[in-house]
Amino acid sequence: MTAPHHVVVVGSFNVDHVWNCRSLPRRGETLAGRYHTGPGGKGFNQAVAAARAGASTAFLCALGNDDGGRQARTLAESDGIALRVHDSAHATGTAGIYVDEAGNNTIVIGAGANADLGAAWVGRQAPVLAGARLLLAQLESPLDAVLEAMRLARAGGTMTMLNPAPANAECLRELLAAADILTPNETEFTALLECHTSHRVDSDALVATSDAQLHRLCRTLLPRGSVVVTLGAAGAFVSHREDLTRGDAEAFYRVPADRVEPVDTTGAGDAFNGALAASYAAAPERAFALHVRFANRYAAQSTQHVGAASGMPHLAVEIS
Template identity: 60%
Template sequence: MSVASPHPGSRVTNSGSVVVVGSFNVDHVWTVAALPRPGETLSGQYRTGPGGKGFNQATAAARAGAPTVFVCALGEDLGGQLARALAAADGLDLREHASHEPTGTAGIYVDHDGRNSIVIGPGANADLPVDFVESQRGAIEGAHVLLAQLESPLASIEAAFEVARAAGVRTMLNPAPADARVPASLLALSDVITPNETEFCAQLERHLGERLDASTVAALDDDALHAWCRRLLPHGTVVVTLGAAGCFVSHADVALHRDARTHYRVAAAKVQPQDTTGAGDAFNGALAASWALRPEAAFADHLHYANRYAALSTERAGAAASMPHDADVRQRFG
C-alpha cells in the first residue's frame, strides 16, 4: 500500500467547522423481541425517521456545537423534503445534488437488548457525482475537519479528501459499512480512520491479507492491537470503536495530535442503552466536532467527549433523532 506523507498541518482557515460528505436515508424501524432469523415472520412496533451515516454524523457534529456543512445527494421526493426540513431545523448548511433517483432508505430491526440489523437501499446516495463534490471546494478548504463514510461513491469521497489534503484540512474516514472496498489511495489520504471491530478486521484482510476474528479484537493486548493498527495505517491514527468496551486509539509516532502516548484505551461511559442504532455515527460526529472546536486539546480529550456523546445517544430511539445536544452531554456527565 502506498502511504502519503504525514499531514502537513499547513493551513486551516476556519477552526471550528466540520464538513461531512455522505448519505441521507429515510429509516424504517421495527422493534422486535429478537432479531428475525431466515424465513421467520415476527410482529413488532414500527416507526420511521431520518438516518443515513452521513446525516447522522452531520447532525451529531452540529448538535455537539460545530458549524457543519453536509454534502449529499437527495431525490425530488418526500424523503428529500424531510432532509431539507431537518437540516434547516438543526442549522446544517445543506449542499445537495438533486438526483433523479429516490432518496435513500434503510430497513432496521432492533431487539429488546438494543442490538440491530440493517439493510440499505442507497438510491440517490449512490448518485453523488465527483464534480458536485469538487464544486464544494470552498466549504472543504474552509473547514477544520472533513468527515466521510462509505455509503456514497468512493470516487466522490476520495475527491473530497484530495481537496482537503491539499488545503491542510484534517481528514477523518469512518470505513463503514464493513463490506465497502476502501482503496489504498483513500486510506493514504486519511489522517484518522474510525472502524469498529468488524470494519477493522475487514480492512486488515483486504489491505494486508491478514485474518483476525472481530470478536477477539477488544481482548487483544494493547501492544499487539497497536501493531496491527500501525500496519494498516502507518502514517496516521486508527481509532477502533469497541462498543461497551469503549475504544482503542493508535497514533503514528509523527502524528500524536497532542497526546503523550502512541496508544491507549478510553472506557465507555455507563448508560442504560435502549437502541444502539447510530451510536457509531454519534461517536464520529462528536469526535469531529470536538476536534474542530478545540484543536489545541489532546486527542484523548476529544475521545472522552465522543464516547460520552455516543453512549448518551443509545438511551434514545432512532438514528439522527437520537443525537443529543452538547448541553445534554455536559448536564449528564459534567
C-alpha cells in the same frame, strides 16, 4: 462571503423504516413489532451529531425530489446544518432497520439518490471543503466521490477523518492514505486488515488483543495517521504515529466506554464519529484523548434515545 464551517460531512441521507421487535427476525420468521420512521443515513447522522455537539456544520449529499428529500432539507435547517445538495432523479435513500429488546439492530440499505453523489459534483464544492477545519466521510456514498472530497480537503489544509463504514473490503487504498484519522469498529478494522495487509484477525477476539499488538496492526494499516478502533461496550483503542501523538502522552491507549443500559444502539457509531469530529475541530490543540472521551460520552447518551439522527443528544463540547 459565508463564514467557513468547522466540520464538513460528505455522505448519505436515508429515510429510516424501523421495527422494534422482541428479538431480531431469523430466516423465514415473521414477528410482530412496533413501527416508526425517521431520518437516518450515516452521513446525515454524523452531521446532526456534529451540529448538536456544537460544531458549525455543512453536509454534502444527494437527495431525490420527494418527501424524503424535503424531510432532509427541513431537518437540516432545524439543526442549523448548511446543505449542499446534488439533485438526483432517483428516490431519496432508504433503510430498513430491526431493533430487538436489548437495543441490537440489523440494517438493510437502499442507496437510491445516494448512489448519484459523483466526484465531479464534489469537485465543485472545493471551497467549502478547503475552508473547513475537519472533513468527515464514510462509505455509504460512491468511493470516487468520497476520495475526491478527501483529496480536495487535504489540498486545502483541512484535517480528514474517514469512518470506513459500512465494512467494505474494496475500500480503496488511496482512501486510507488520504485519511489523517481512521475510525473503524471491530468488524471494519478486521475487514480492512484482511484486504490491505497480510494479517487475518477474528473481530470477536479484538477486544482481548494486547495493546501493543493492536498498535502494531493499526500502524500496519495506516502508518501515517491516527486510528481509533471503536469496541462497543469495551470503549475505544487509539493508535498514533510515534512522532505525531496529537497532544497525547502515549502513542497508544484504551478509553473505556460510559456505562449505560441502551434503548436503541442504531446510530451509536455515527454519534461517536460526529461528536469526535466536533470536539477535535473545536480545539485541535487539546489532547486527543479528551476528544475521544467526549465522543464516548456522546455515543453512550445517544443509545438512550430511539432513532438514528433524531436520537442524537444535544450535548455541546465544553472547551475550558
